[in-house]
Amino acid sequence: MLICAPSDRLEHDVAQMRACMADASRAVLSGFELRTDATLICHPERYQDLRGIVMWERVTRLIAAQQAGRIAA
Secondary structure, eight states: OOOOOOTTTHHHHHHHHHHHHHHHHHHHTTTOOOOOOOOOOOTTOOOOOGGGHHHHHHHHHHHHHHHTTSSOO
């Protein structure tokens, strides 16, 4: 899950999401609770999935080329 929250509420909202995920796992898995972890990413950092780096770089190059007039819109 990816959540977005104001920085002053981020930890609270993450805890709330983790509690919801625990409740959901118990409901679906006959009481068994899956563990969760969380990684907090705060401005100016941004989330970046390693599996998407190549595509992200390709898209940003194409956008830059289009804005520079090298590719028709």
